[in-house]
Amino acid sequence: MEAFLARLYIDQGFRERFLAGTLTATEWRGLSDHELAALDQIDRVGLQMMSDSLRAKKAGHPDH
Amino acid sequence: MVAVEGAGAAAAEVAVVDRADRFGLGWRPALAVDLYRCLDRIDVLEFIVDDWLDAGAQERASLRSWCRKRPTHLHGVGLGLASTVPVDPARLEKLARLVAAMEPEQWSEHLSFVRAGGHEIGHLAAPPRSPASVAGACANIERATTIIGRTPLMENIATLIDPPGSTLDECAWITAIIRSSGAGFLIDLHNLHANAVNFGYDARAALDALPLEHAVAVHLSGGRWIGRVLDDHLHDPPDAVYDLLGAVAERCPGPLDVIIERDGNYPAIEVLCDQFDRARACVAAGRQRREKP
Numbered sequence: 001m002e003a004f005l006a007r008l009y010i011d012q013g014f015r016e017r018f019l020a021g022t023l024t025a026t027e028w029r030g031l032s033d034h035e036l037a038a039l040d041q042i043d044r045v046g047l048q049m050m051s052d053s054l055r056a057k058k059a060g061h062p063d064h
Numbered sequence: 065m066v067a068v069e070g071a072g073a074a075a076a077e078v079a080v081v082d083r084a085d086r087f088g089l090g091w092r093p094a095l096a097v098d099l100y101r102c103l104d105r106i107d108v109l110e111f112i113v114d115d116w117l118d119a120g121a122q123e124r125a126s127l128r129s130w131c132r133k134r135p136t137h138l139h140g141v142g143l144g145l146a147s148t149v150p151v152d153p154a155r156l157e158k159l160a161r162l163v164a165a166m167e168p169e170q171w172s173e174h175l176s177f178v179r180a181g182g183h184e185i186g187h188l189a190a191p192p193r194s195p196a197s198v199a200g201a202c203a204n205i206e207r208a209t210t211i212i213g214r215t216p217l218m219e220n221i222a223t224l225i226d227p228p229g230s231t232l233d234e235c236a237w238i239t240a241i242i243r244s245s246g247a248g249f250l251i252d253l254h255n256l257h258a259n260a261v262n263f264g265y266d267a268r269a270a271l272d273a274l275p276l277e278h279a280v281a282v283h284l285s286g287g288r289w290i291g292r293v294l295d296d297h298l299h300d301p302p303d304a305v306y307d308l309l310g311a312v313a314e315r316c317p318g319p320l321d322v323i324i325e326r327d328g329n330y331p332a333i334e335v336l337c338d339q340f341d342r343a344r345a346c347v348a349a350g351r352q353r354r355e356k357p
Contacts, residue, residue, distance in 0.1 A: 001191075001192055001228075002147060002148060002149065002177050002180035002181070002192070003180040003181025003182075003183060005180070005189065005191075005192075005227070005228070006177070006179060006180040006181060006183035006185050006189070007181065009185055010183055010184075010185055010186070011183070034229065035192075035228075035229050038192070038228040038229040038230075039228055039229075041228070042225075042228045043225050043226050043228070045291070045292075046223075046224050046225030046226060046262075046292070049224040049225070049290065049291065049292060049294075050189075050223070050224045053224060053294065054185065054186060054187050058186055
């Protein structure tokens, strides 16, 4: 789950495919039913803010 | 008045201060000259340890000099101890060499993960709060303690997203890790405030569910509103954070090191010193309430 979240936060293409529901079965591999259900209910606003914050930080704008 | 623990041969050169409660700042390069000028107002300093891991001899000598001027905390951001993934021993050994050389009074890290599955997040992220991540964090804290030779303080983090897959609330998760691992608790009050606002709980009520009996240090900082509270360290601590500080002092049995973190948009050093003078007043009021409820 941590690996999935880490990629979700930093990989824009992965995140867009996740939000569009087009990830492949291989990309979902290793997640439990509980984790899959949790990801189905993910806070999409928070996810976008988190990824925007990480992108700003990488661009040199401290924000933590 | 007590001697500084763990300072070894450097103890004689560390200024002895009132150990009841202490107040200070996070050292940043842009603040260094002004910090030196205002050192008489500062009890304790904190350094971001990751900035010094690859430092050359001259920079390390500079850090060592600061560590001998005031009691020091070395504060890490890159280990990712709150994870089901075992922490990299090479990172710990590198940190251990720096801690051994600098002899800080404390070292600290965050209750966060920062990488997994080959993906470097580049920031602090909240893992799913579950028994598995409690166990992973405790195992990593034990690994770190073994290699570094002393137990860290562990800090609660701010998050913009409620970590999916959680089965424990934030306070229960933090408490389980702190009490099970034996780590000291570094409570960041702006992180607590931000999460409380962002996820709809009462920060002051949350204090009663946190392991304040293990609290050793406090962070104060500020942030901005982006639709949620972003903990950016670029703004002054809000009034709510000072209110929480008084409440923490009222509840905590032990002495606290209260440290203001500022990462940019720096005001004059006198303004920062005034902020920890305000913090002193809040702690004093909280201590009075503790003695005379």
